Amino acid sequence: MQASETPPIIKIDQVSKFFGEFQALKDVSLDVRLGEKVVVCGPSGSGKSTLIRCINHLEHHEAGTIVVDGIELDGGRKSLNAIRSKVGMVFQQFNLFPHLTVLDNLMLGPVRARKMSKSDARDLAMHYLGRVHIPEQAEKFPKQLSGGQQQRVAIARSLCMEPRIMLFDEPTSALDPEMINEVLDVMAELAASGMTMICVTHEMGFAKRVADQMVFMDHGEMVEAADPETFFSAPESARCRDFLEKILHH
Amino acid sequence: MRKILFGLCAALILSGCSANWGWYVVNPATPAGLSNLQFLLSGLYYTVLLSFTAIAISIVVGLLIALPGLSSKKSLRSMNRVYVEAVRAVPILVLILWVYYGMPQMTGLAISVFWAGVIALALSDSAFEAEIFRAGIQSINRGQYEAAHSIALSYSDTMRFVILPQAIRRILPALGNQLVYMLKMSSLVSVIGMQELTRKANELVVTEYRPLEIYTILVLEYLVLILIVSAMVRWLERRMQANEYQ
Numbered sequence: 441m442q443a444s445e446t447p448p449i450i451k452i453d454q455v456s457k458f459f460g461e462f463q464a465l466k467d468v469s470l471d472v473r474l475g476e477k478v479v480v481c482g483p484s485g486s487g488k489s490t491l492i493r494c495i496n497h498l499e500h501h502e503a504g505t506i507v508v509d510g511i512e513l514d515g516g517r518k519s520l521n522a523i524r525s526k527v528g529m530v531f532q533q534f535n536l537f538p539h540l541t542v543l544d545n546l547m548l549g550p551v552r553a554r555k556m557s558k559s560d561a562r563d564l565a566m567h568y569l570g571r572v573h574i575p576e577q578a579e580k581f582p583k584q585l586s587g588g589q590q591q592r593v594a595i596a597r598s599l600c601m602e603p604r605i606m607l608f609d610e611p612t613s614a615l616d617p618e619m620i621n622e623v624l625d626v627m628a629e630l631a632a633s634g635m636t637m638i639c640v641t642h643e644m645g646f647a648k649r650v651a652d653q654m655v656f657m658d659h660g661e662m663v664e665a666a667d668p669e670t671f672f673s674a675p676e677s678a679r680c681r682d683f684l685e686k687i688l689h690h
Numbered sequence: 691m692r693k694i695l696f697g698l699c700a701a702l703i704l705s706g707c708s709a710n711w712g713w714y715v716v717n718p719a720t721p722a723g724l725s726n727l728q729f730l731l732s733g734l735y736y737t738v739l740l741s742f743t744a745i746a747i748s749i750v751v752g753l754l755i756a757l758p759g760l761s762s763k764k765s766l767r768s769m770n771r772v773y774v775e776a777v778r779a780v781p782i783l784v785l786i787l788w789v790y791y792g793m794p795q796m797t798g799l800a801i802s803v804f805w806a807g808v809i810a811l812a813l814s815d816s817a818f819e820a821e822i823f824r825a826g827i828q829s830i831n832r833g834q835y836e837a838a839h840s841i842a843l844s845y846s847d848t849m850r851f852v853i854l855p856q857a858i859r860r861i862l863p864a865l866g867n868q869l870v871y872m873l874k875m876s877s878l879v880s881v882i883g884m885q886e887l888t889r890k891a892n893e894l895v896v897t898e899y900r901p902l903e904i905y906t907i908l909v910l911e912y913l914v915l916i917l918i919v920s921a922m923v924r925w926l927e928r929r930m931q932a933n934e935y936q
Binding site: 536554 | 831
């Protein structure tokens with residue numbers, strides 16, 4: 441796909457973020473175009489989660505600008521509310537609401553935030569539960585499901601907001617190995633449907649399958665950004681080569 | 691539980707046989723005893739009404755006080771601290787006297803014994819409820835807020851549909867404690883003339899001169915009342931637990 445022809449839907453420019461004295465992000469810039477899939481990798485503590493958490497304003501950046509779908513994240517209420525419903529997020533720990541059934545988990549956002557009627561929300565929820573292949577679990581509680589199923593519910597919950605962008609924060613890191621693929625398959629299907637995605641993950645097989653752009657971060661810096669072919673075959677920096685060496689041949 | 695009750699009753703009956711006791715004063719078989727017993731039990735209505743009204747109010751007020759205590763703004767947090775520390779420091783009896791005798795002078799409005807009792811108990815308890823709610827809400831994982839944020843829920847919707855239902859489940863035992871505590875503290879409202887269980891017993895003692903029997907009945911009244919309430923709270927706890935896991 442000719443990514444350069446479409447304007448960026450996410451524009452991150454010179455963003456810095458501090459936790460007290462510690463600088464989690466150092467002048468990070470990244471453009472993501474509509475429909476593009478970006479995979480972010482790097483060692484733990486490199487700032488990759490912080491970066492995507494800044495995009496839906498779970499973290500507040502101190503310097504630089506982030507523009508999502510034409511709205512600048514300036515820390516104000518208005519931009520915050522406008523962006524939250526455009527950006528879906530899937531967490532490492534699923535973060536499903538344990539006191540609600542799967543169906544209620546999915547319907548809460550559409551009913552309360554999007555002001556949909558209950559019956560419309562139910563239809564929408566069942567549609568997306570079908571998309572993640574677990575419509576039969578609708579009446580169960582999260583704790584009755586396996587980790588992989590819970591993460592697929594979490595993906596469906598985000599999709600029910602019909603976001604323009606989906607963020608994935610290490611979605612398979614808390615899963616038992618045999619459940620990783622069922623989640624990655626759902627993510628790959630979502631990618632194939634044209635969703636704009638930013639995924640923080642160490643699943644390099646998945647990255648090779650879907651990524652349009654690979655990003656490597658270390659110590660809060662964006663060390664390398666390239667198309668997957670270049671990224672995997674000829675990484676420029678030594679740090680990135682070292683990292684790939686470790687996770688590809690362990 | 692059953693064994694304790696049984697033992698207590700057995701002890702009472704046995705000791706009641708000795709010459710020192712005069713159970714005739716509340717013996718339902720005699721007309722005078724029956725009317726005395728009815729007189730004592732008639733206080734139950736106000737004890738229950740007062741306690742439940744006060745706890746209902748204190749839960750609402752407690753929650754409203756707890757929320758600013760969880761804010762990231764320091765000024766809101768210190769408002770919460772000041773309220774909790776100040777109210778917690780006043781003994782309930784003192785608060786009852788102040789609300790009944792002091793407040794009308796200040797506001798110029800006369801206040802009934804019942805509402806003075808409700809206000810004093812609710813005020814005093816609200817500080818404790820606020821701390822219970824704060825602890826309960828703080829125990830909820832940050833990920834729940836982040837998930838609510840990511841599906842664009844407002845602050846009030848996040849609290850109402852995500853955080854509070856989970857927090858209340860966790861603090862239910864503590865809330866049950868407060869309800870029991872309230873039932874007991876309601877006896878203090880007898881000092882301003884509230885016609886609840888303790889007041890009724892005091893009045894009967896003055897006319898019948900049988901404090902041992904009458905106060906024993908009073909003890910049993912509170913015991914049975916509170917055991918019933920405890921059982922209700924436990925039933926509620928079980929039901930809520932079942933809801934989550936099914």
